[in-house]
Amino acid sequence: MVMTLAEKIIAAHTDQAEVQAGQFVYAGVDFCLGNDITAPIAIKEFEDAGIERVFDRKRIALVPDHFTPNKDIASAEQVKMLRRFAERHRIEYFFEIGRMGIEHALLPEMGLVLPGDLVIGADSHTCTYGALGAFAVGVGSTDLAACFATGKVWLRVPETIRFMFDGKLPRWSSGKDIILHVIGDIGVDGALYKVMEFTGPTISSLPMDDRFAICNMAIEAGAKTGIIKTDDVTEDYVRGRAKRGYRPCHVNGSPDNIETRSYNASKISPQVAMPSLPSNVCPAEELSHIKIDQVVIGSCTNGRISDMRIAAQILQGRKVHPSVRLLIFPATQETYLQAVREGLMDVFIGAGAAVSTPTCGPCLGGHSGVLAEGERCLSTTNRNFPGRMGHPKSEVYLSSPAVAAASAVTGRITHPEELI
Amino acid sequence: MRGRCWKFGDNISTDHIIAGRFLSTSEPGALAAHCMEDARPEFHKEVSPGDIVVAGDNFGCGSSREHAPIAMKGCKIGAVIASSFARIFFRNSINIGLPIIESVEAAREIEEGDDVEIDMNKSRILNHTSGKTYSFEPFPQEIRDIIAAGGLMKYVKKKMGK
Numbered sequence: 001m002v003m004t005l006a007e008k009i010i011a012a013h014t015d016q017a018e019v020q021a022g023q024f025v026y027a028g029v030d031f032c033l034g035n036d037i038t039a040p041i042a043i044k045e046f047e048d049a050g051i052e053r054v055f056d057r058k059r060i061a062l063v064p065d066h067f068t069p070n071k072d073i074a075s076a077e078q079v080k081m082l083r084r085f086a087e088r089h090r091i092e093y094f095f096e097i098g099r100m101g102i103e104h105a106l107l108p109e110m111g112l113v114l115p116g117d118l119v120i121g122a123d124s125h126t127c128t129y130g131a132l133g134a135f136a137v138g139v140g141s142t143d144l145a146a147c148f149a150t151g152k153v154w155l156r157v158p159e160t161i162r163f164m165f166d167g168k169l170p171r172w173s174s175g176k177d178i179i180l181h182v183i184g185d186i187g188v189d190g191a192l193y194k195v196m197e198f199t200g201p202t203i204s205s206l207p208m209d210d211r212f213a214i215c216n217m218a219i220e221a222g223a224k225t226g227i228i229k230t231d232d233v234t235e236d237y238v239r240g241r242a243k244r245g246y247r248p249c250h251v252n253g254s255p256d257n258i259e260t261r262s263y264n265a266s267k268i269s270p271q272v273a274m275p276s277l278p279s280n281v282c283p284a285e286e287l288s289h290i291k292i293d294q295v296v297i298g299s300c301t302n303g304r305i306s307d308m309r310i311a312a313q314i315l316q317g318r319k320v321h322p323s324v325r326l327l328i329f330p331a332t333q334e335t336y337l338q339a340v341r342e343g344l345m346d347v348f349i350g351a352g353a354a355v356s357t358p359t360c361g362p363c364l365g366g367h368s369g370v371l372a373e374g375e376r377c378l379s380t381t382n383r384n385f386p387g388r389m390g391h392p393k394s395e396v397y398l399s400s401p402a403v404a405a406a407s408a409v410t411g412r413i414t415h416p417e418e419l420i
Numbered sequence: 421m422r423g424r425c426w427k428f429g430d431n432i433s434t435d436h437i438i439a440g441r442f443l444s445t446s447e448p449g450a451l452a453a454h455c456m457e458d459a460r461p462e463f464h465k466e467v468s469p470g471d472i473v474v475a476g477d478n479f480g481c482g483s484s485r486e487h488a489p490i491a492m493k494g495c496k497i498g499a500v501i502a503s504s505f506a507r508i509f510f511r512n513s514i515n516i517g518l519p520i521i522e523s524v525e526a527a528r529e530i531e532e533g534d535d536v537e538i539d540m541n542k543s544r545i546l547n548h549t550s551g552k553t554y555s556f557e558p559f560p561q562e563i564r565d566i567i568a569a570g571g572l573m574k575y576v577k578k579k580m581g582k
Contacts, residue, residue: 024562041446041486049573051580067444074444124484124508140486140512141446146576154511154562154572188431189478193507222478224507277431364440364483383482385433387458388440 002255004160005227006195009135009249013118021159029059030117032147035103035360036064038122040081041141046148054089055151058244061093061112062086063103066360071367101332101358104128104216104300108208109332111241115230115248120144120153125300125382126225127218131211132238133230133248135195138219158224160195161259165202167266172416174310175210176302176380176400178202179217180271181263184281192222202265203228208237209306216301217382220278270415272378273398276386284403287413294325294377295408296389297401298356299363302380303331305338307401312344314405314416315351321411326353327362327369353408365390378407421498421519422537422548423470425530430476432459434509437480437488451487452494469496472538474530476502480509489518499538501545503527514563515572521545526554 001018003011011019013027034042039062046054054060062082067075086094093112100106104125107113113129119136120126122144129136139153147153163182178198183190196218203211211228218226228234230248238246270284297303297311308330320326328348330336336358339345348355362369363381371377371390377397379389384396397413406414436459438451445451456463473492479502480488489512492500499519513520519540526545530536534549545554558564569575 024560037443038484038486041490044446045573049577051577072444078444122484122486124482126484138484138508140484140508140515142486142515142572143511146515146572149573149576149580154566156560188481189504189506192478192504219482219508222481222506364435364443366440366443370441383433383435385435385482388435390441392439392458 002253003251004255004258005197005229005249005251006135006160007157008251009116009118010155010157012249019157021157023157025155025157026152027118027155029120029147029151029153031059031061031113031119032121032144033061033063033103033107034122034141034144035066036068036075036079036082037066038141038144040078042122042144042148043081043085045142045145049149051149054148057090058092060091060148061107062091063095063100063106064097065100065102065358066364067366068359069097069357071361099333101334102300102303102360105303105331105335108132108212109241109334111238111243114238114242114246115234116246120147124219125216127223128212128216128300130215130218130225130227131208132234133228135225135227137225158193158195160197161191161261162197162199164260164262165200165265167202167264169202169265170269172270172402173268174400174402175206175213177268177271178265179214180273180281180398181268183217183221183279184271186221188220188277188279189222191218194223196221196223196226198226198228204231207306208233209304212304213301217278220382270400270403272403272413273384275384275395275397278382278384278398284399284413285415290397290413291376291411292324292378292407292413293375294327294369294371295404296327296362296369296377296379296381297404298329298331299360299381300331301382302401303329303335305335307380308335308339308344311401311405312347314402314419315409316347318351318409320352320408324408324411326408328353328355329358331358333358362389364388378404378413380404421470422535423472423498424468425472425474425532425534425536426463426467427530427532428459428473428475431478431481432475433482434480434485434488435482438485438491443485443487446487446490448490448494451491455491455495464495467495470498472498472536473500474527475500476527477504479505481506484508486512486516489513489516493518501526501530514566517567517571521556523554523556
């Protein structure tokens with residue numbers, strides 16, 4: 001039997017030679033993670049069950065990234081729970097403020113999640129690591145507690161849909177535009193319970209940052225995860241970072257009964273998702289009349305160094321529009337420092353942007369950029385449900401960093417070619 | 421179980437069920453006080469124990485926050501019937517024992533305020549208001565084992581011999 005990439009990785013984490021879609025398995029987990037919102041419930045479940053030891057203190061990450069730096073007393077208490085649990089069980093990877101980052105940018109950067117891995121995370125955007133050729137799924141807190149105890153997770157082996165891309169992306173388009181275009185095409189439940197495998201010459205030519213952005217939003221199409229096969233680009237990224245050995249998974253051929261959707265990447269212009277679903281997508285230039293109050297550049301989708309670079313390229317020598325607030329969040333401390341070294345911070349601050357330490361805060365309407373009633377934000381984040389970034393009657397549009405930066409300058413949704 | 425139905429549409433996200441701004445606690449009562457606030461502000465005040473939530477496609481999409489099914493349990497919702505569930509909400513509900521049922525027909529036909537009874541053992545829904553019955557697919561054995569144990573952690577403990 002020819003297995004899909006996802007099936008082959010899952011099989012390698014069970015005692016079975018082969019698994020197939022629909023099958024129910026308990027799979028071994030290489031690495032698991034939780035954050036300051038989800039891990040407190042997991043810790044409580046773990047402790048209430050009276051379990052004394054975690055399965056492996058070097059295969060757990062606790063990342064306080066959501067309501068940090070602690071936004072209020074209740075949030076501080078949640079982070080304290082993580083810190084105490086990490087101390088008690090000598091968890092190797094607890095990331096303190098100042099040495100942390102947004103989990104899905106941080107863990108690949110630290111070489112903690114690796115090709116061929118099976119990863120679970122109590123955060124829906126855990127699917128980001130699929131970009132490394134890992135099978136990585138978002139789960140809930142109780143799943144994480146069970147994994148702390150056993151090192152295993154229950155899974156129904158998912159079907160795969162293949163998304164094939166050929167052609168060269170236009171100048172201002174990126175991985176974000178690819179995934180927004182796909183979600184617009186198939187809908188927010190277009191890949192429900194399934195794996196989205198991204199493949200083809202376009203994907204092979206993309207750098208890792210774009211691949212992370214693509215896999216990050218697989219959940220927004222309802223998918224169990226997104227995945228891209230490990231290649232030379234992946235290996236170059238992982239080399240020098242990997243904290244442990246790993247085994248990339250390669251498939252020979254592929255099952256011929258897989259649903260495949262083909263796209264011409266050269267036709268994918270910068271995309272924007274309108275309120276209030278990530279599938280409500282249209283080309284940026286069709287929205288040039290939409291005025292905005294706030295722009296956010298950052299998050300686990302688009303807070304990486306290439307995102308900072310393209311934003312700076314557009315903001316260089318320009319000013320943020322007087323009626324717009326531009327908030328920039330490098331996703332990790334390493335990204336932040338790199339941006340400082342490259343002079344990008346001079347550009348951002350010179351343009352009139354606010355730059356913040358890494359946090360998920362504004363993306364989920366938590367803190368550091370919450371919207372008032374009737375306000376409209378263009379954001380490089382991943383969700384635009386009602387009330388996502390603040391007041392239930394505020395609006396969120398989603399785009400790439402290039403469109404976000406150009407729009408911050410003009411005060412309305414703007415295709416970058418209008419400026420450059 | 422039997423209760424009054426609250427009808428919702430497609431793609432009810434975990435942001436609707438419990439918005440991000442309320443996530444600095446995981447206490448069920450505190451979360452219940454804001455359950456469904458951004459979709460129907462009156463919901464948490466008027467919902468009664470045993471009431472049933474009926475929704476369309478992709479219920480619980482978005483965030484992995486277990487706070488969503490916890491908030492619904494905090495409201496003492498009897499069950500959720502939907503055309504389909506987003507996958508993380510689905511597994512969270514199984515893991516913490518919030519009864520969920522996938523039935524396209526029932527989700528489409530049941531109306532706001534209907535008096536509905538669910539028999540999980542017989543996999544049957546009876547709408548007392550309309551007189552219609554619906555049968556639904558039972559879960560696979562492995563999932564029934566988790567539910568029968570009283571949730572994932574109890575199942576895990578049993579397996580670990582604790």
